[in-house]
Amino acid sequence: MNELDSLKFSNRFAELPEDLFHKQNWTPFDKPKLIHFNEDLAKQLGFPKNLDPEDLVPYVNGNKSFKNSSPLAMAYAGHQFGSWVPQLGDGRGILLGQLQTKDGLMDLHIKGAGKTPYSRFGDGRAVLRSTIREYLCGEAMHYLNIPSSRSLIMIGSDEPVFRETTEFGAMMVRVAKTHVRFGHFEYFSHNNKSEFIPILLDHVIENYFPILKDSQDSYTDLFEMIVNSTAKLIAKWQAFGFAHGVMNTDNMSILGETFDFGPFGFLDEYDPGFICNHSDHGGRYAFNNQPSIGLWNCHALAAALKDYIEIERTKSIINNYEQVFYDELTALFRKKLGLEKNEADDLKLVEELLSWMQKNKMDYTNTFRSLSKNEDNLFKDKEGETWQQKYLHRLSKEKTSPLKRQEIMEKANPKFILRNYLAQEAIQDAEASDFTKLNNLLEVLKKPFEENSVFEDFAKESPDWGKKLEISCSS
Numbered sequence: 001m002n003e004l005d006s007l008k009f010s011n012r013f014a015e016l017p018e019d020l021f022h023k024q025n026w027t028p029f030d031k032p033k034l035i036h037f038n039e040d041l042a043k044q045l046g047f048p049k050n051l052d053p054e055d056l057v058p059y060v061n062g063n064k065s066f067k068n069s070s071p072l073a074m075a076y077a078g079h080q081f082g083s084w085v086p087q088l089g090d091g092r093g094i095l096l097g098q099l100q101t102k103d104g105l106m107d108l109h110i111k112g113a114g115k116t117p118y119s120r121f122g123d124g125r126a127v128l129r130s131t132i133r134e135y136l137c138g139e140a141m142h143y144l145n146i147p148s149s150r151s152l153i154m155i156g157s158d159e160p161v162f163r164e165t166t167e168f169g170a171m172m173v174r175v176a177k178t179h180v181r182f183g184h185f186e187y188f189s190h191n192n193k194s195e196f197i198p199i200l201l202d203h204v205i206e207n208y209f210p211i212l213k214d215s216q217d218s219y220t221d222l223f224e225m226i227v228n229s230t231a232k233l234i235a236k237w238q239a240f241g242f243a244h245g246v247m248n249t250d251n252m253s254i255l256g257e258t259f260d261f262g263p264f265g266f267l268d269e270y271d272p273g274f275i276c277n278h279s280d281h282g283g284r285y286a287f288n289n290q291p292s293i294g295l296w297n298c299h300a301l302a303a304a305l306k307d308y309i310e311i312e313r314t315k316s317i318i319n320n321y322e323q324v325f326y327d328e329l330t331a332l333f334r335k336k337l338g339l340e341k342n343e344a345d346d347l348k349l350v351e352e353l354l355s356w357m358q359k360n361k362m363d364y365t366n367t368f369r370s371l372s373k374n375e376d377n378l379f380k381d382k383e384g385e386t387w388q389q390k391y392l393h394r395l396s397k398e399k400t401s402p403l404k405r406q407e408i409m410e411k412a413n414p415k416f417i418l419r420n421y422l423a424q425e426a427i428q429d430a431e432a433s434d435f436t437k438l439n440n441l442l443e444v445l446k447k448p449f450e451e452n453s454v455f456e457d458f459a460k461e462s463p464d465w466g467k468k469l470e471i472s473c474s475s
């Protein structure tokens, strides 16, 4: 027996009516090569110990198939940059199925798998550059304790893929709790297929919220969970300085995980208007717009579900989004400032700090890290000193010892984030078949809150060229 046959795949989505997907195999590369294998995640998913990742390559490439997987491309739609697109779907992705883990079901999905009926004008491929970015970012988010899809393995090829320039094709296995997106429900609602909405809602409840099974109003309860997890997720993005880049409704997971991120960026200098996606001319998905776009997306979901959720409760759930968001954000910032008590003006104190950081073009991550380390050369001007005095006054109301406070703060203020330029350097080397930087970066991102004298350089402020990198939607 093949050792990979011990994996207990199912594909619960494949048991739903065929209007929801298209059964689909994928298009292998001629000469696939292993680029990275995520041993930690493989362990979590129950892959055999001591598995030689080379043995996994033919499965990812589509030359061999996992027992009991049931490959399919999902149908969905969505609002892209605010405009309705009636038909999207997995144009280059294949859902293999789920594995049961101690953290619940996990979807395994191949990205870059070749054409499907939903490819529209696309070639069905993903390039090495964007695959590396998604791989790195999933890991970075996970270890920052931000819910996110991750990647199990990435393979490359010699196959040319044409974007702005000719690049190499790659594939990865994306692992996420679910691939059901807000856009799934919109697809059925707007395309006169609303009879499939309760079928999909039941699927979500059965597999992810069994606790709601006996509820009187399980669909509205589910909607509330989706809205609240979205608000909390976006609060985490804001606290860690993460800009997603393409918050279209088809890129919104219904389980509140960071999902389908392409032209994302972590803040370098604190700039609330930061636009990471070069294709986002109007700044719809600018950093400080993310919370309100999250709400906009919840409205779009509510509209799709309108015949199945209770209207008055829906209104109050939507109205409560802001509160859930701010509660989470305040809790996160309290930790960032080392505050255990609740004081009414805490968020104001944060806002004043951020305003000072913006004026002085301070590096977002490193400023908070320096604050955790109590570095006293941080505030060099009048406004900074005034803020520091206020902060010290606020700290005097705390009971925590300075040592304990430093510990709390260091766990809330990462030393290492995925700076765009670091990803870019790893990509450039990988394109020349040198994966050292990629591997080093992945190791460092596993312990973002710890000091690391070997890779101290990865924590430095980005060089000027790195701050100006233009990342587009092309992937």
Ligand code: AMP
Binding pocket: 088, 089, 090, 091, 092, 093, 118, 119, 120, 121, 122, 123, 124, 125, 126, 246, 251, 260, 262, 475
């Ligand atoms: P994304 O920007 O990756 O979220 O993709 C938006 C939509 O376009 C999804 O339906 C994708 O499956 C599809 N898509 C993106 N790139 C390609 C491609 N190269 N070939 C086919 N479909 C694609």
Ligand code: MG
Binding pocket: 250, 251, 260
């Ligand atoms: Mg997408």
